[in-house]
Each structure stands twice: as C-alpha cells, then as structure tokens.
Amino acid sequence: MVKRFLALLLLCAVIPPAAAGRRWVLTMPWIPQAQFAGIYYAKEAGVFARYGLDVRIRHRLTEVDIFDYLKDPESELVVAPLVAALRHDNASAPLVNIAQFSQNSSVMLVARGAGVGRLGQLNSRRPDGSRRRVGVWRFNFDTLPKIFLARQKLDVDIVPVNSGISLFLWDAVDALAVMSYNEYYQILAAGFNPEELIRFRLRDYGLNIPEDGLYALRETVRRCPEECRLMRLAILEGWRLAMKHPNEALKYIRLYCDRENSAFDVAHQRWMLGAYSKELELGNPQLRGKLQRKSYDSTVKLLTRHGELASAPSYEDFCPALPREVKP
Template sequence: MKSSLSLYFNMLCHPLLIICLMLGIGCLPLWEAALAANLEKVVFIPQWLPQAQFAGYYMAHEKGFYRQHGLAVEIRRGGPHSCAAECVQNFQADFGTMFLTAGIEKRAQGIGIINIAQIVQKSGLLLVSQKKHGILRPQDLMGKRVGLWAGDFQIQPRLFFHKYNLFVKIIPMGEGVNLFLRQGLDATSAMRYNEYHLLLNSGLNPEELTVFDMAEHGFDFPEDGIYCLEETWRRHPSRCRAFVAASLAGWRYAFAHPEETLDIVMRYVTEAHIKTNRVHQKWMLAQLQELIEPPGKAIPMGLLVPQTYRQVAQELQNYLLIKTIPPYEEFYRDCQSDVEKR
C-alpha cells in the first residue's frame, strides 16, 4: 500500500491528469477516476446487520477515511446468513469483526485468523431477569429457563453457570426480547447496548430487573475486534494497517459527531429494512463508546492488551474450550506501529 504522499504523486502522474493539465482542462471527473484507479479494493463484513455497533466503519466509509488511506472498501452486511468469521476464513472478505473468544478459538483450532485491532475493550453481555420472580442472585437461577443465543454468545453464560454450580434449562433464543416479555423465559441474554434498552423501552424499570453483568462476575471478555487471515497480513501488511488506521479514525469521528453519525446509521438500517429507531441507535452508540473507550482505563483504541488476552485465553483453556493457548505474538498484530511486534 502506498503512503499518502506516494499516492498523491501517482495520481498527479496519471495519464488522464497529464492530458488535462496539458490541455489546460480542470476536469473533476477525471481526477476522481484517477484517484479510484489507485485505490486498493477490499471487502469488509461486520458480524451482524447494520446498526450503531458498526458506526465507526460506516463513518470511515462516508467521510472518505478509507479513500484517504488508499482503499476502496465495500461494506457487506453480516448477520445470521453471512457469518463474518466464515467469510474471512473462506476468502470471501478481506476483513471482518468477531468476538475475541471466537478469534482465539479459531486460532487454537489451527485456522490462520489474526487480530489486527481490538475495538471493544469490555464485555457488554448480560443475563437479565425480573425481581418479581424471586431471582436476585446467581443461585436463584438454579433450574430456571435461561435464554441463550447460539455460538460465542454462550461462552460467558456457561462459564457463569459453572462458576456458581448452576444447572439451568437452556432455551435457544432468536432476535429480540419478546419471549422473555411473554414469560417464556426466567432470564434472557441481552447486550447492554441493545436488548437491555429494548427491555427498558418495553415498560420495565431498571429497579424491577436483576442484571447479571458478565464483566462484574469475572468474565469481562473484550468483544468486537477486526480480523483477517494471516496470509492477508503477510501479503499486504500496509493494506491491513491502512484499514485499521481509517477505521479508528471513523470511530473517533463517530464519537465526536454523534448526531451526524446517527443520520448515517439510520440510512444504513433503513436500506437494510431493520426495525429500529433513532433513540435506540443513539443509546447504542453511547453505550459502545463506554465499551470502546472504557472510563478510567487508558487503553489506546485498537490495542489488544497482552494481559487481557492471556486471561481470556486461560479461561477458555480452563473450561476445556481450547486445548492450547495461541501465543499472543502470533495472534495479534499491532497495526498502529510501523514495526510488527514479534
């Protein structure tokens, strides 16, 4: 990937621009065509459908940060029918997002996935129940119906059950909180930035709810990170650094300009026919900022803290979810440094 100065020089030397300059023509479309000709095309897929959880990437695209870093980025929709991890693994996408636990598990299985930026530094995963059902502490969940999503969303709750020696009836969950509201569950999974807010909007008050925050019970596992194949890093390290740099710029812009960001987010969700509203997406963006830039923690955006990585990997190994812990130096690449850490 070319530096900004090199990219600019190459654009100036593009044949189309040379012709325009020789003829004394100021031709904006040709300038844009020359710029596009020098951009590297990449595909990015987040792990879920459009929402403020991915606002930083939308803003990096809309504000031209990716183009400024020499990239033409196609943002595809993730979700239940387009698994981001599988798309990256199968060369259908250059970059994707996934939970840290998912990345570690895949690496431990021998899949050449690497983390090039840890975006979300804290866990937002909750188990929520109603106090009127007598559930006030972990032990009160014994024998209860607990709704869990599939895949990596089950890891922390299952570790939570193991810690407190709980035997519960696990009920597979889909989207939303209707099953819980209709008394089909005694406790439901919820992300603090999403389903918890839906519960509050349904008419439940915080004081009516018992919230088991996975982070507060010893399972504060960082979530969304940017991943690619090790082969992608080996062949295109500058491209990886450029994608990370532009994405981080997008997140910083999103937090600094929330209303403009919400305009963009609402456009994305409308195009995808997602049922939501601006109030909910505003809550989500604010909650994401606290998870990405945790108050009281001076963690540079995008850094995977070695100690945190080893703690999460150790928990996965302790509960036999992985056999061996992938070395930190093989799992993570510091894309904000000019020199790769080894």
Template sequence: MKKIAFLTALALVASSASAQKLTPVKLQLKWFPQAQFAGFFVAQAKGFYKAEGLDVQLLPIGDQSPIQTVATGTADFGTTWITDLLTARQQGIPVVHIAQLFQKSGFTLVSLKTNNITKPEDLKGKRIGVWPSGNEYPAVALLKKYNMTTSLDSTASNPSVQAVTYPFDPSIVFPDKVDAVSAMTYNEVDQIVGLGYPLDKLNIMHTSDYGINLLEDLMFTSEKVLADKNFRGSGLTGKQIAAKLVRATIKGWNYAVRNQKEAVGIVLVNCGNTCKGSGSRSSALSHQTWQMAEIAKLYNAGPTLKGRAGYLDPAVYKQNVALLKSLGILKADPSPAAVDYSVWQAATGLK
C-alpha cells in the same frame, strides 16, 4: 510550444487520476448495520478511509459468522468476538486478530425484579435464554464459575440451569419462557425496555462485574492477506493495507464517540428495518441513540482510556484464553500467530 504545454497538461491529469486511485477493500461486519459499527460507517462517511487511499466496502453479515467469508477470501477483513476467532484458529482456520475495538464486554443477563435474581447464585434452578453458535459462552462461563451446569452440557445428568436457546429476539422468550435472558447492553436491553419493561423493573447482571469479560468486537484478517506482497495490485503489502484500515477505523471510532448525535445520523443512513431493534417499540432514532451511548462505554475502557485505542491488552487476552480453556472450549493455548501486534503498531506509531 503548444504541444509541450498540451503534453504537460495531460501528464498533470494522469497524475491527478493516479492519485485518486483507491485500493478496494472488503470488510465484513458481524451483524446488520447499526451503531455497533458506528466507527466504520463514520470513517467511511467522513473520508477517513479515502484519505488512506482505501475504498472500503462494508458488508453486513446478518446472523452468520464473518470468519468464513474472510477465510474464503470473500471479504478481506472482518469483525467478530474473541471466542469466535480463537475457536476458528483451533479448527485450523488461519485468521488473525489485528485490533481490539471494544475493551469491555457488553454481555448481560436480564430478569424481572420480581424474580429476585440479583447475583449469579440466584440463577440455580432457573431457565436462562441464551443465543446459539458460541454466543452462549459468557453465560456458560459465569455459571461454571459459580459451580453450576446447564442443559447444554450433555454430560450433566442433573443440570443446575435449563438453557433455552433463542434467535436474538428477546420477545420470543422474555419473560414467559425464561427467568433471565441474554442481552447486550447496547441492543437487547433496550429492546426489553421497548417491550414494556422499564429499567426500574429489571435486574441487569453484567458478566464483566463477575470476572467474565470475554472480549467482543475486534478486527481480524487472514494470514493470506497479511502475507500478500502486492495487495490487489496496489503496490502495498497486505500488512500495510491492514495498518491503513486500522488507523482510519480508530479515527472513525474516536470521532463517533465524541460526536454521537452525528454518528447516529450516519448510521441511520446505512441501516434499514434492523435500526429499530427486533422486538422493540422504540423508534430507529431512539434505539440507535441508546446503542451509540452504550457502545461508547465499551470502546472507552481499558487501553483506550490510556490513548491506546485498538490495543489488545496482553493480560486481558491471557485471561480470556484461560477462561476458554477452563470451559473446554479451547484445548490448548492459541498459536502466537493468532494475534499480530505489528499491524496496530504500524497504524498508531505506538509500541
């Protein structure tokens, strides 16, 4: 009788241990830890990933592209911008869009009010600070829409605008070396304010206000992961793991947006010197609080406002593709395999 009780106890312990076994997942972030990725850190801290049976490791990338780490299998999933993903597909890299987190572009061009740059046409003949490695596309697209060329175009004999490439720290070029500078609403705008240029002294031109709404932070993976019949020996397919990851991440983002102060506290635990913001005189707390508030605006837009967080609006996607084709960045429409809606549908139960 005692032996039976002992064996039963062992079985219960084994069952409990098995229930606690989590599937390891590596997710590559596009940049250093900051509130830009608050939803991921919140999902991790609040146990949303664990509740889905996942042990998610968030990998900071710095100024490299997460496309390569996912393509090579160093990471299973990643975050990036729509332009990065579609240009990678064009190059034959089999990455797949599975969820669209930010529904509105946060890209802006910032100038001093004394420069009198209040509309795109005012940029003609000016110097514009842009980022490298494809991050300049929103600025180039805006200029092309208003019939201007840049010095980045080797075929332009007399470019309308002089592009000054700089490595993400506005203090390197602003305001002495450029008339306007690229800045994300949630990051560099606050850094510029921290450099001693208050908002009432600045003109901030949002490219999305002029029809240039190239989508930014999204979740993606590889065709190999999605085709995996037994992801890391979990007994689940890659698609099932992807759906669990997306579901928990959306839950994390919804919580972060509703509880911004708590979310910022979670972010601060995860990030180091970059929390303050390069070139900024503000504290890490104030910079991340600014960032969280601005990020919430990009998340709470479009489909999210209709209860469809993470959904890639087909009409907006089509507009993005058309814009990138008009710039010559895409040579043709992407393969239908570039976007997999089935993951989002499984994650949300929506169609």
C-alpha cells in the same frame, strides 16, 4: 497546466501508495446497527478514502458463520468477538487480530426482580417445580454466559435464543443474556423500569473479556501489512468522529439500515451509540485499538479451563506487530 500538476502531486501525497489500487471487503457479523457506527462513518465521511483505502461494507447472513466469509476471495476482513475468533482459529487458516474495538464485556444476565432477587435464586424452582430457565444466544455467542452459569454453580435449563427479547417478555425464561448496549435497552423500551430488574454484569464476576475486533487471515496480513495498519487507523478515526458527531453517525447508520431493509429506531440506535462507544477506551492510548497481552492470556486461560479451547496461537502470532508499531 501547472495547477493541474500541483493538484496531482497533492492527490498523491494524500493517498498512501501502499494502500491504493485494491478494494477491501469488510463484513459485519450481523444487521446494521450503531455497534458498527465508526466503520460506517469511516466509509461515508471519506476517512477510508483519505487513507487510500477502497472499502466495501457488507453484513453477514444469519445462516453463514462470520469466519466463512474469509474463505470468500471477495472478503478479506470481518468484525467478530474475541471468544469466537479464538474458538475458530485453526492451523490451516489462522486468524490475526488487526484491531481491538470493544475492550470490555457488555454481556449481562437480566432477571425480573420479583422472581429472582439475587443470583443464587436461579437455583430455586419455578412454581411448577421445574428448573429456572435462562435464555442464551446460539452458536459462538453462548460461550461466556454458559461459563458464567457454570462458575456460579447455577443448575438451570438453557433456552437457545436466536435474537430479541420476546422470551423474556412472555415470561418464558427467568433470566436472559443481553448486551448492555442493545437488548437491555429493548427491555426498558418494552415498559420495564430499571428498578424492576436485576442485572448481573459478567465483568463484575471476573469475566471482563474484550469483544469486537477486526480480523483477517494471517496470510492477508503477511501480504498487506501496511494496508491493515491503515485500516485500523481509519476505523479508529471513524469512531472518534462518530462520537464527536452523533447525529451524523446516526444518519449513516440509517443509510445502511435502509440498504439492508433493516428496521431503524433512532432512540435505540442513539442509546447503542452512546453505550457501545464507552467500551472502546479511545481516550486511553495504551488500550486504543489494541488487544492487550494480559486480556489475551486471561481469555485463553479461561476458555481452556472450561473446555472451550484445546490450543491457542501465541500472542505474537494472533496480534502481530504491524509496520511502525511497537507491541504493547
């Protein structure tokens, strides 16, 4: 009897009382991949449970806007890029950044060196006299590449891309917007050598915009501030463990790929895990898990200047202080 009582006391000490008793649904913006390894690790290795969080993970359907999931009473949290969150934010359902994961931009344009030796050559004409073509993602993910092209005064035809690198392989586009941790690897895996490619990293041209963050409605954070703080801590711990134990992380990634009937390429996912984790800045206590005011202000200024944003909440409203936290 005494042993049972002591075990119960220990359990109560481990589970934060503010977090217990509620299930949280966290929605990823696309199919399972190493970009979300820290979240998978936090779930499957019991990190969420140690923080007293009952979390269900699901993935966005391609035809649904990621922020529409927050209107669903079964989904309180989403992962999304900062630019998309700012463009979506509105007074009727304001968003809050609970945690910032990727602190740097991974977006770059890739071109064949034989056709485009330097950025300015995108202004030259194709052999048939038509303008050069640049493949860019659809929807919320086209904003930064389009701003980049406009700032560089490149007169090109933008070709919408749903996903993948097929248009680049078929030579249907002269350059393609890619993520350095994802599609760039796919191009290399298709047989290109790095020396054959010209890469234009947006961060090298003054567009180092933070990417993935964890978002909820402001009302959710107002009602459950402690749980939101614990969610951030648990995911950051999941990421630290995923980086420390990459083989275990890959096992969890494959688990989610199998559940969603999504392809799993271990070499691709290992590349992504290594490349993406470098952008998290987990070794920097000033950056780790936080959206910096300077980054927020510069992003708002950039989007406003290019007509992509009419207004924006204050930094304090967009990144409110959570319990036991001092704002950066």
